[in-house]
Amino acid sequence: LLAHHRLVAPFDAQVVTRHAEAGTVVKAGDAIFTLIDPATVWIQAYVDEERAGQLAPGQPGTIRLRSQPSAEFHGTIIRIGLESDRVNEERRVWLTCADCPAEMFLGEQAEVRILTGTRASALMVPEVAITGFDGHRGTVWTVQDGRLARIGLTFGARDDRGRVEVAGGLPEGAAIVTSPPRGAAEGRRAHLSEAP
Template sequence: MLRNIVAILVVLLIAAGAGGAYWWFVMRPQMAAQGGGGGPPAGFAMPVEAAEVKIAPAATTTDAVGSLRSTESVLLKPEVSGRIVNINFDEGQRVRKGTVLIELDRSIEEAELEQARAELELAQSEYERQQTLRERNNVSQAALDQAKARLATATAEIALAEARLAKRTLLAPFDARAGLRRVSPGAFVETGTPLVNLEDIDPLKLDFRVPERFLPTVQIGQAIEVQVDAFPNQEFQGEVAAIDPQIDEAGRSLVVRAVVQNEDDRLRPGLFARVTLTLASREDAIWIDEAAIVPMGDQATVFKLVEDGEGKTTAKSQPVRLGLRQPGLVEVVEGLEAGDRVVTAGVLKIGDGSPVQVVPSPGEGQASPPAGEAGAEQEPAAAAG
């Protein structure tokens, strides 16, 4: 018996709740619109707060990490063994392409070159003499050909001696900054002994990886912002210079190479870098207060103010497509235009077509989007709810 009474009470409570909900959500708005049932009378303007949409830049970005690298880098090593007689640079010094950096003892090679020159002179004279005799038909053609061959051999010996001599001098292969030398004058070095590293650090290369899903949007020339721990409060600018044509299968990522200007040489190769890559930017993006968004199922809407020309203002429900988000703000990609005003407070008290009266907000101000700054990367925001 008691169980039946409890069941009846539960059914009655559910019915009462359903009836109350039907009245609150269905009948009450209709009665309010008709001026009855205790709601506001017909023509009553509901007080709301509103604000004009803000126009400011917006940027779709993604973050990554990478390492700075020299544009050109080489560890200078001799191709021949020998004793160092001169070191013509200071550590850390800027050197120009073609500058003589290190000289090895070249006495033997110079002597070989002089010997080759003497043999060339002799071969040249012999050839000219044989040529004259041949013109007089006093020697055979074979003798002239032999003299010509000796002349060619002597010429080749000159080139060989000059090449050997050149290897005793190490030149800068490009404009660079010299590193720390690893040898001293008078040291005997073998072939391939590391002598000094050369680094071209203006500009610098920056390699980083982004997920493969960004392949359609990453392009050469896109801007990046770089931060390093050595200069925590500064940002350095660069741009994408190259994109690896092959996707890294291990990490399913796209390898991107950017170029970062370094005119003052503050940045150095090997620094760990945090990268913000700007994938797309919009100079005249539309921003609204996030409190203006009203979820309607899967669709985000706002109440746009419409003037009827007689001094009356109504709130029109306007579907919108959202984009980036900033603290307190949302970008509207579609649905609003510059100059539109939307309800920012009181959206729960009005419906589509409700008369409204705009009242000042307590602070009479709205946070502005960070003009010129890139927003955090995200897909276009879905409707709330």
Template structure:
């Protein structure tokens, strides 16, 4: 029998050690990956809560942000525009001059009316003195009763003319005051429609003033959903120009008549926090009236993953990550939310945007906000550490 060479002996020993190192009971691949992988680092921004909402399927309101206090100032006299003191966007206080019209012709009318009033006053005083003398003479029997009655008629006619002259003066003064267009309340000029030199007629729109502190959501809702509406119901809406920011309010008014053409009903919702309301009128907005009868568990669609017909989420259960199958209900395209009919409970924590190769049962380690957990979740793999800082350790 040949004795083994030293090189052959060393090779056999290496193979034996390798076999021993692979001996023992084999582990399931998933369990092994969960045990060997470094903890999954999760920051607060990587997690969202399962919430409850009554907005999905609720009546939809479309409209715009409008001020409750607004005034369309129109010309009350025909004249030429001499001055425009305020322009679009400028703030005004009650009584501030905004527009001045040419008062020349109207002042001439006032002067004429005042002169007519002076003449009427003198005529009335003259007929009063004549009537007093006629009464004295009548008592002395020096004139007939007919003469006294004629004097009373002339006095009454002069008195009527005096009253008419006073009214003409008041009217003329009002016309003069109407050549100065002033702010009816504290607010902002929203739309100027005339310029210096324009000739305006009675009734022409000159300028609009709004109160930016009275903004509210005014919109229309289908008359078919009118039975679900009540004053005071919560309203959630988004405004064009403010991204995904959600505003909250309460239904303040429901019109008593529907539009004959569109069959929609006008409604208005007040902001819960007026300080957060936009200061610009006319912005498009869209929202829903929240209904207590429709409250359900909802979750943003980004947290839900699909595999064939099945849907699941990654739930944080203590220090472990669990893959939970869920049953989905109605979807809200506007809000990007889906009703969860089974699988989760109110307040459950799930990964906000799961991606990569996550492992059911993996260990979870919560870290402070901004610690880079978002990138760790995205790059997690079952066979390697998920965070670079954990791997370096």
């Protein structure tokens, strides 16, 4: 009878929560322990839908745990949620962690950065310099032949510093104004100066 009531975990597990103490009366189906396999701990991240289009399983990511903000760990996307959160407009992404600490705390907040691609070179513009930006197209101020002009451009990838890649539409010899002056108007004379 005693052997019939012995609890055996189906895998080598670690007890996370004990729902009942010795001597407690439990019914069939009641949870007694919550178990995890420490080797299968995943990091769950929420990614804005606007930035989630280039995500794919296998992409590398860096992970910073709130309890260790100065340490950087490395992970890989293992799964991407099939359903977005309709309220927050976010997609759930799960990463495995290759070198995370042996002792992980479930539910701890983490910051995740996922590398979706690299460029040998790219013309990058601060997103704040783009008006009417819809994630693909927008308008910027440029200097062409010594005069201000507004033109529409198409944009590509974003980086983690708030910059967007110019993908097309920039005329030959035109320069993008990253900080338009007050009173900027079409055709007004302008000259370029490098940011300090």
